[in-house]
Amino acid sequence: MTIYAFAAALFTLGIAGMALLPNLLRKLLAMNVMQVAVIVFFVSLAFKDGATVPILGQGGAPRAAEFMNPLPHTLMLTAIVVSVSTTGLALGLLVRIRSRFRTLNEQRLLDRLR
Amino acid sequence: MGTAPPGRPPAPGTPRVRRLLGAAAFPALFVGLVVGMTQLPEFGDPASPASTHLSPRFIEDAAAETGAANMVTAVLADYRGYDTLGEAAVIFAAGLGCLVILAAAGARPDPPGAGMSHPFGSVVLDAATRILVPVVLLFAVYVLIHGHVSPGGGFQGGVLFGSGLIMMRLVWGPAHEGRAHQPAVPAFGPGLRGSLVLACAGILAYVGIGLAAMAFGGEFLNYGTLPLGGDPAHVRELATLGIEAAVFLTVAGTVAVLFDTISIGMRESGAPLPPGDGDSA
Numbered sequence: 001m002t003i004y005a006f007a008a009a010l011f012t013l014g015i016a017g018m019a020l021l022p023n024l025l026r027k028l029l030a031m032n033v034m035q036v037a038v039i040v041f042f043v044s045l046a047f048k049d050g051a052t053v054p055i056l057g058q059g060g061a062p063r064a065a066e067f068m069n070p071l072p073h074t075l076m077l078t079a080i081v082v083s084v085s086t087t088g089l090a091l092g093l094l095v096r097i098r099s100r101f102r103t104l105n106e107q108r109l110l111d112r113l114r
Numbered sequence: 115m116g117t118a119p120p121g122r123p124p125a126p127g128t129p130r131v132r133r134l135l136g137a138a139a140f141p142a143l144f145v146g147l148v149v150g151m152t153q154l155p156e157f158g159d160p161a162s163p164a165s166t167h168l169s170p171r172f173i174e175d176a177a178a179e180t181g182a183a184n185m186v187t188a189v190l191a192d193y194r195g196y197d198t199l200g201e202a203a204v205i206f207a208a209g210l211g212c213l214v215i216l217a218a219a220g221a222r223p224d225p226p227g228a229g230m231s232h233p234f235g236s237v238v239l240d241a242a243t244r245i246l247v248p249v250v251l252l253f254a255v256y257v258l259i260h261g262h263v264s265p266g267g268g269f270q271g272g273v274l275f276g277s278g279l280i281m282m283r284l285v286w287g288p289a290h291e292g293r294a295h296q297p298a299v300p301a302f303g304p305g306l307r308g309s310l311v312l313a314c315a316g317i318l319a320y321v322g323i324g325l326a327a328m329a330f331g332g333e334f335l336n337y338g339t340l341p342l343g344g345d346p347a348h349v350r351e352l353a354t355l356g357i358e359a360a361v362f363l364t365v366a367g368t369v370a371v372l373f374d375t376i377s378i379g380m381r382e383s384g385a386p387l388p389p390g391d392g393d394s395a
Contacts, residue, residue, distance in 0.1 A: 003157055008147035016140040020133075048165055049158040054173065055264065056183040064170035065160055070185035071169055074194060077186065078201040081269045081365055085208035088372035092212035095379035102387060 003044045010037035024097065024104045028090050035083045039076045046072035181351030182262045190267060191357040192350060195335040198357070199320055202364045206317045209310075209368035209375075216379035217306070243285045250278035258362045262351065268358035272365025279303055279370045283377070306378075309370035316363030323356050 014037055017030025046069040054070035056062055098104055101112050155162035176188035190198055258271030282303050304312060324335040332339035337353035338346045 001151070001157055004151040004154060005148055008144055008151060011147065012140050012144040015143065016137070019140075020137060044157060045162070045164045047158045048160045051160070053265075054185040056177045056185070062174055062177065064165075064173045067173045067185065069165050069169040070172055070176075070189050072164070073186045074189040077190065077267075077269055078198060081273060082201055082204050082208075084273065085205040085368055085372060088369075088376065089208040089211045089215075091376055092215045092372070092379060095376060096215055098387065099379070099382065104387070 004041065007037045007041035007044065010034070010040065013037075022106050024094055024106060024109070027106075028087065028094065031090075032083065032087060035079075039079060042072045042076050042079075045069070179347060179350065180354060181347040182354055184262055184264060184267075186265075187261045187267050187354065187358070190269075191354040191361075195324075195337075195357060198361065199324070199335065202317055202320055202361050205368050206313055206364055209313055209371040212372050212375045213310070216375040239285050243281060247278050247282055250281065251275060254278060254362075254366070258358060259355065261358055262355070268361030269365055271358075272362040273369060275362065275366035276369025276373075279309070279366070280373045283370075283373060304367075304370065306371065306374040309367045309374065311367070312363050313367030313371060316360045316365070316367060319363065320357060320360035323353060323360065327353075 011034055014030050014032075014034025017033065018027050021027050021030060048065070048068050051066055051068045054067045054073065056067075094104060097109070101109055103109055103112065155164075159165070172185055172189055172193065176185045176193075177183055180188040180192045182188040182192070254271045254274035256271075257266035257274055258268055261267030261271070323337060327337040327340060328334050330339045330341060338350055340349055340353055342349045342352050
C-alpha cells in the first residue's frame with residue numbers, strides 16, 4: 001500500500017510540474033518523473049510474497065508461486081527505453097524552439113507566437 | 115514563475131488567484147489516486163489478478179518452450195515479439211524524428227561530424243576513456259548474449275553500447291573530424307551516418323526474422339519453424355537471441371543518433387539565452 005501511495009505522490013508531482021513550471025525543459029523533466037511513477041506502479045504489481053526474480057535457477061519444474069510475474073517487468077523494460085528515446089525527441093524539439101524563438105519560457109513563447 | 119510582460123491583455127482573474135486554484139487541483143488528484151488505490155489488491159498478494167492471469171503460463175512453460183531461463187527475455191522476444199517490434203519501431207522513429215527536426219532542418223546534408231563542439235580532451239580523461247570504453251562496449255555485448263540466463267537483453271545492452279559511443283563523443287569530440295587537438299586518438303566507432311545504418315539494420319533484421327518465419331511456414335514472428343536444427347525450444351532460443359541482437363542494434367544506433375543530432379542542433383542554435391528566458395530559469 002505504501003508503494004502505491006509513493007507512486008501516486010510521484011505521479012502527482014510530475015503532473016503538477018508539467019502544469020505549473022514555466023520552463024519547457026523543466027516540464028519535460030516533470031514528465032519523466034511522471035513516467036517513473038507509472039513504472040514504479042507497474043513493477044510493484046509484479047511483486048509476490050515469497051517469490052523470487054523471474055529467472056529459472058537449478059531445480060525441477062517451475063511453479064507459478066515461486067517466481068514473480070515477468071510480464072510487468074517486460075513491459076516496463078521496454079517502456080524505460082522508449083521513454084529515453086521520446087525524451088531525446090522532445091529535447092530535439094526544445095533545441096529547435098530555443099534556436100528559433102530564443103526562449104524556453106512558456107509565457108514568453110506564447111507571447112512571441114502571437 | 116512567468117509574469118506577463120507589459121502590453122499583454124490581462125486574463126480574467128488575478129494571476130495569483132488562478133495559480134492557487136490550479137495548484138489546488140493537484141492535492142485533489144493525489145487524494146483521488148490514493149482512494150482509488152485502496153481498491154487494489156494488497157501489495158505482494160500472490161492471488162491478485164495480475165499474478166493469476168497469464169503469468170502462471172509464462173512462468174511454468176517459458177523455459178520448456180523457449181529455452182530461456184530468464185522469463186522476461188522469453189516474454190519479451192517470444193510471446194510478445196509483436197509488441198517488442200512495435201517498441202523498437204517507436205525508438206527508431208524517435209531517432210529519425212530527431213534527425214529530421216535538427217540535422218535535416220539545418221539544411222546541411224552532411225554535417226561536419228557529430229559530437230560536442232568543445233571536447234574536454236584532457237590527458238586524464240583521454241586515458242580513462244581508452245580503458246573504460248572497451249570495457250563498456252564488451253559488457254554491453256555480454257549483457258546482450260547473457261540475456262537468456264541473467265538480467266539483460268537487447269534493450270539493456272543496446273543502451274549500454276550507446277552510452278559507450280556517447281562517452282567517446284563526449285571526450286574525443288566529433289567522430290570523423292576535429293582530431294587535431296589529439297592526433298593520437300584512433301578513429302573508432304560509427305559517426306552519425308554509421309549510427310543511423312546500425313539502427314536501420316536492427317529494425318530490418320527484426321522484420322526479416324519475422325518474414326523468414328513466414329517463409330518457412332509459420333506466422334509472422336512465430337519463428338519456431340525456422341530450419342536452425344535441433345528441437346523447437348532450441349530453435350526458439352536461437353531466434354530469440356536474433357531478436358535481441360536486432361533490438362540491440364536499433365537501440366544502440368538510435369541512442370547515438372539522438373546524441374549526435376541534439377549536439378549538432380545545439381551547436382547551430384547559438385549563444386546561451388539571456389537569464390529568465392529558459393537556459394537557467
